[in-house]
Amino acid sequence: MLKDTQKAPGKRPNMAVEIAGIKLRNPVMPASGTFGYGEEYAPFLDLEKIGAIVTKGLSLKPKAGNPTPRIAETISGMLNAIGLQNVGVDAFIQHKMPFLRTVNTPVIANFFGNTLEEYGEVAKRLNEIPEIAAAELNISCPNVKQGGIVFGTDPLAASEVVTLVRKNLQKPLIVKLSPNVTDITVIARAVEESGADAISCINTLTGMSVDIHTRRPRIANRTGGLSGPAIRPVAVRMVHQVVQSVKLPVIGIGGIVRPMDALEFLIVGAKAVQVGTANFVDPSVMMTIIDGIEAFCIEEGIADIQELIGSLKG
Amino acid sequence: MKNYRTKIISNQEISPGYYRMRILAPGFGEQAHSGQFVMFRVQRSLPPLLRRPFGIFRTGFLPPDCDGLPPKEFVEIVYKVVGRGTTIMAELHEGDPVELLGPLGNGFDAISCEDEKILVGGGIGLVPLYMLAGELIEKGCSVRLLMGGRTRDDILAVTEFERLGVETYVSTDDGSLGEEGLITQVLERKLQKYPGAEVFACGPMPMLCAVHDICRAHKTPLQVSLEESMACGVGACLGCVVKGAGHTEERPSYLCTCKVGPVFKAQYLDWQALAESHGVIGGCAC
Numbered sequence: 001m002l003k004d005t006q007k008a009p010g011k012r013p014n015m016a017v018e019i020a021g022i023k024l025r026n027p028v029m030p031a032s033g034t035f036g037y038g039e040e041y042a043p044f045l046d047l048e049k050i051g052a053i054v055t056k057g058l059s060l061k062p063k064a065g066n067p068t069p070r071i072a073e074t075i076s077g078m079l080n081a082i083g084l085q086n087v088g089v090d091a092f093i094q095h096k097m098p099f100l101r102t103v104n105t106p107v108i109a110n111f112f113g114n115t116l117e118e119y120g121e122v123a124k125r126l127n128e129i130p131e132i133a134a135a136e137l138n139i140s141c142p143n144v145k146q147g148g149i150v151f152g153t154d155p156l157a158a159s160e161v162v163t164l165v166r167k168n169l170q171k172p173l174i175v176k177l178s179p180n181v182t183d184i185t186v187i188a189r190a191v192e193e194s195g196a197d198a199i200s201c202i203n204t205l206t207g208m209s210v211d212i213h214t215r216r217p218r219i220a221n222r223t224g225g226l227s228g229p230a231i232r233p234v235a236v237r238m239v240h241q242v243v244q245s246v247k248l249p250v251i252g253i254g255g256i257v258r259p260m261d262a263l264e265f266l267i268v269g270a271k272a273v274q275v276g277t278a279n280f281v282d283p284s285v286m287m288t289i290i291d292g293i294e295a296f297c298i299e300e301g302i303a304d305i306q307e308l309i310g311s312l313k314g
Numbered sequence: 315m316k317n318y319r320t321k322i323i324s325n326q327e328i329s330p331g332y333y334r335m336r337i338l339a340p341g342f343g344e345q346a347h348s349g350q351f352v353m354f355r356v357q358r359s360l361p362p363l364l365r366r367p368f369g370i371f372r373t374g375f376l377p378p379d380c381d382g383l384p385p386k387e388f389v390e391i392v393y394k395v396v397g398r399g400t401t402i403m404a405e406l407h408e409g410d411p412v413e414l415l416g417p418l419g420n421g422f423d424a425i426s427c428e429d430e431k432i433l434v435g436g437g438i439g440l441v442p443l444y445m446l447a448g449e450l451i452e453k454g455c456s457v458r459l460l461m462g463g464r465t466r467d468d469i470l471a472v473t474e475f476e477r478l479g480v481e482t483y484v485s486t487d488d489g490s491l492g493e494e495g496l497i498t499q500v501l502e503r504k505l506q507k508y509p510g511a512e513v514f515a516c517g518p519m520p521m522l523c524a525v526h527d528i529c530r531a532h533k534t535p536l537q538v539s540l541e542e543s544m545a546c547g548v549g550a551c552l553g554c555v556v557k558g559a560g561h562t563e564e565r566p567s568y569l570c571t572c573k574v575g576p577v578f579k580a581q582y583l584d585w586q587a588l589a590e591s592h593g594v595i596g597g598c599a600c
Contacts, residue, residue: 033551036548036549041548041550044415064568065552065555065568068555068556068591069542069591070553071543071544071545071553071554072543073361076361077363078363078364078545080553085555085568229363279546280365280545280550280551281365282317283317283548284317
């Protein structure tokens, strides 16, 4: 009987994907900084149903973040300049890992450094934690002077930081790229040549919004990172460009709110996607997106999600 | 704490520009404490993108229908139309779908009933005080409400507080209802009369600053409910933080309004920073 149902049209597709050796049950995971350390969202969705958990960006020492106001809504998007506030890698290991160890889902630790040396040091600490499946190197935060953007906008600097981190990290290394560059493929190739295992893109686009009554910037940092549906077409274009220019697997990020948004990224060749701002709008949105991708595959007669990835025509 | 995909029971204008929305929310009341909030979103609307936080006015049950089913449970929010989101909300009707996340955050902390309880509400800041008043009255406390607004239109639900057994005092800037002037003048008088009182306040930042200064001068314990822009409401985005008392560049202390608050004991906050970030002229004593 079981075999019959498996053969019947409308059977559930294989949703599993593999990125740099990490096996994911499906291609949907949160974007760093929009999902806390995982535990914050446990009341709202089953953490064992998503593809992976991506932590808030971790630094060597705890980081307080930027002055307030830190966020402002804009048309179909939001500006943020949180300033990489985080508990620091040691507190993460001590206080956040015990919960994450109880969850049967790969953990991807996002991290950054104030200096080249700090990037290397955090990579070393993360490497020692067996339950961390992979590390995502942030060289693209636009909101702090030493948030990585320096490394993310210059191919030589990007190459230098990836090379150093690579030496200190035996785990799969994902490098998260900034869209605030003239040609993202130049950075993507530099990162590939320096030993990255995968690329995730895009981080937020630098933006600004002004309160016309007070004539002050709407966030204290003046500029912030724009995220949400407003940036999606830009993100799809950049993911497409990166997929075309490197051999590494790419994780697509940028304004995914609905299943069809995630499908766009998969079709242009992203092997997985990250959902960011939408987690704030609906804390269980990733379940809706996973179910929607599955329903789409059934409808289109797709047995394996691999058939969809990179299937762009024309 | 739950993510409700639910519908509106009623949505009525209670004073010009102010609305009371009753939303179906089974199981909400037993989890909710006074001072907590919900993140609210009108389904299928974009913009606005993000949910907006609203204080819980009260929870309750509808009178039972004749269908033999248990009575329906609801949560009520009261809101003022100020922007695009609340304009859309004001146009909603019975049966319209909405999303509600909550109850969220830490509410008021009222343990003993030894002393007088004084609640200070400014305009829409009255909202979280109603459940608190109910809880305090139930414990047998003596509760007074000082309610301030610009005009009589900004004075909300006072009779409902009176029905609970709360003694109420009203002031308006233009004298169109109650005493003419600021509600903080009334507070000053009441604290002289009841020096051992405990104060709970919610309202615009200039009012909260003044309430804080008065309470500090009288050495009166104060709890305040804050409003900050927030994206997630669950402690993940870190967008709604306020500076804690003793915050410095070297030893920063940022507290999430959504998780540590929205109700704070006044002594744990950096009032100078609060006044600055809300553009309060003249600042605030610390």
